[in-house]
Amino acid sequence: MPTDVEHACFEAGIKFGSLYHQFAGTPVSPDSAESIGRAMAEAIENQPHCADVAVDVRTDRIADELASQSADYTELTGRFLDVEMRVEYADVTVRTAMEMKDDYPLMKLVSVED
Amino acid sequence: MPTDVEHACFEAGIKFGSLYHQFAGTPVSPDSAESIGRAMAEAIENQPHCADVAVDVRTDRIADELASQSADYTELTGRFLDVEMRVEYADVTVRTAMEMKDDYPLMKLVSVED
Amino acid sequence: MPTDVEHACFEAGIKFGSLYHQFAGTPVSPDSAESIGRAMAEAIENQPHCADVAVDVRTDRIADELASQSADYTELTGRFLDVEMRVEYADVTVRTAMEMKDDYPLMKLVSVED
Amino acid sequence: MPTDVEHACFEAGIKFGSLYHQFAGTPVSPDSAESIGRAMAEAIENQPHCADVAVDVRTDRIADELASQSADYTELTGRFLDVEMRVEYADVTVRTAMEMKDDYPLMKLVSVED
Numbered sequence: 001m002p003t004d005v006e007h008a009c010f011e012a013g014i015k016f017g018s019l020y021h022q023f024a025g026t027p028v029s030p031d032s033a034e035s036i037g038r039a040m041a042e043a044i045e046n047q048p049h050c051a052d053v054a055v056d057v058r059t060d061r062i063a064d065e066l067a068s069q070s071a072d073y074t075e076l077t078g079r080f081l082d083v084e085m086r087v088e089y090a091d092v093t094v095r096t097a098m099e100m101k102d103d104y105p106l107m108k109l110v111s112v113e114d
Numbered sequence: 115m116p117t118d119v120e121h122a123c124f125e126a127g128i129k130f131g132s133l134y135h136q137f138a139g140t141p142v143s144p145d146s147a148e149s150i151g152r153a154m155a156e157a158i159e160n161q162p163h164c165a166d167v168a169v170d171v172r173t174d175r176i177a178d179e180l181a182s183q184s185a186d187y188t189e190l191t192g193r194f195l196d197v198e199m200r201v202e203y204a205d206v207t208v209r210t211a212m213e214m215k216d217d218y219p220l221m222k223l224v225s226v227e228d
Numbered sequence: 229m230p231t232d233v234e235h236a237c238f239e240a241g242i243k244f245g246s247l248y249h250q251f252a253g254t255p256v257s258p259d260s261a262e263s264i265g266r267a268m269a270e271a272i273e274n275q276p277h278c279a280d281v282a283v284d285v286r287t288d289r290i291a292d293e294l295a296s297q298s299a300d301y302t303e304l305t306g307r308f309l310d311v312e313m314r315v316e317y318a319d320v321t322v323r324t325a326m327e328m329k330d331d332y333p334l335m336k337l338v339s340v341e342d
Numbered sequence: 343m344p345t346d347v348e349h350a351c352f353e354a355g356i357k358f359g360s361l362y363h364q365f366a367g368t369p370v371s372p373d374s375a376e377s378i379g380r381a382m383a384e385a386i387e388n389q390p391h392c393a394d395v396a397v398d399v400r401t402d403r404i405a406d407e408l409a410s411q412s413a414d415y416t417e418l419t420g421r422f423l424d425v426e427m428r429v430e431y432a433d434v435t436v437r438t439a440m441e442m443k444d445d446y447p448l449m450k451l452v453s454v455e456d
């Protein structure tokens with residue numbers, strides 16, 4: 001049988017995959033960044049064992065992208081997102097984050113405390 | 115060549131399909147209903163020719179659904195949504211809405227004014 | 229009351245917005261391009277009044293993108309898609325397509341025949 | 343620092359959340375079930391450490407749903423999906439599955455082998 005630590009890490013991964021693939025592709029601009037960030041956090045916090053989600057939709061990076069294109073909005077993708085989550089399962093606390101690793105938005109397991 | 119009226123109606127449809135299929139499946143509860151509704155409206159208003167979007171995520175219907183199941187959240191779907199949009203293309207104004215028709219959430223073309 | 233032509237154009241837009249926002253963000257590689265293209269077409273053909281959908285997921289453009297990054301897959305987005313659709317509503321036939329306009333994947337109303 | 347086992351379980355969760363929230367809400371019928379199932383499996387297999395994904399879109403359950411409604415298609419959701427995945431990270435193999443628990447589609451950690 002998987003342990004509580006293993007279950008906790010699995011649950012933490014589910015939340016990250018859910019957050020990313022539910023919202024990737026959403027039309028986003030600097031003006032709408034705050035509302036989508038809040039909605040992402042509150043939506044994923046509904047999921048079981050999800051204690052806290054913080055999403056910062058990076059208006060600076062969106063503005064940089066818009067400076068080089070003709071449309072005045074773009075699509076939400078990993079390089080516009082700073083995300084931190086805390087999952088609690090039984091007595092285990094798992095912290096995760098998304099950060100850029102070279103050109104790839106890496107979902108990262110930060111710490112597991114039992 | 116398609117007319118301005120035809121283009122306006124096409125654009126109005128794009129917005130509705132986008133709104134629905136970007137956000138369907140999002141975890142939602144009565145507490146998170148307001149934030150996802152606002153994010154949906156602001157996201158779609160980024161799209162070209164989209165003058166106004168109003169989204170009411172029906173907490174009453176979500177609460178009814180939760181009363182009959184074991185989890186304390188559910189997935190966003192059409193029967194939880196009242197949506198109205200206004201698209202403006204050239205001199206044409208198109209109004210659309212989503213409403214339940216029997217058991218099916220119907221995306222409806224309400225009026226086209228040239 | 230909106231006309232059949234107006235309804236037909238609205239329905240054609242719904243299909244395009246649905247196709248794009250359901251599938252944008254899907255992990256895609258040259259090897260998985262064919263299966264996602266077929267699934268997109270068959271999924272949207274389920275929708276009312278949708279007579280035919282053709283999706284070509286451009287493996288050449290995906291390969292170009294992969295050549296300049298570290299990961300061996302990317303996310304599905306408009307510049308990887310050539311799409312054509314035919315919607316039939318009452319006696320009206322609407323043809324639509326997606327094509328690149330500068331750097332923006334434009335959903336285009338091609339023809340409306342009554 | 344998190345262990346290989348913890349990373350493996352986190353990665354397994356990511357794949358499940360991704361699969362579910364990318365594709366939930368897709369229009370589906372008995373005829374289109376096979377193509378969406380194949381596309382889901384091939385899309386998620388692109389992700390790092392994902393060794394195998396099997397998706398069975400349950401046409402029997404879709405047909406049951408259609409028997410009680412007016413439309414001839416529905417939206418993809420958890421109760422129509424039987425999913426099994428195998429993730430390999432370093433020397434760890436993680437097996438996961440989705441199955442119904444009462445009325446809730448549970449993403450389940452089946453085994454972790456180091």
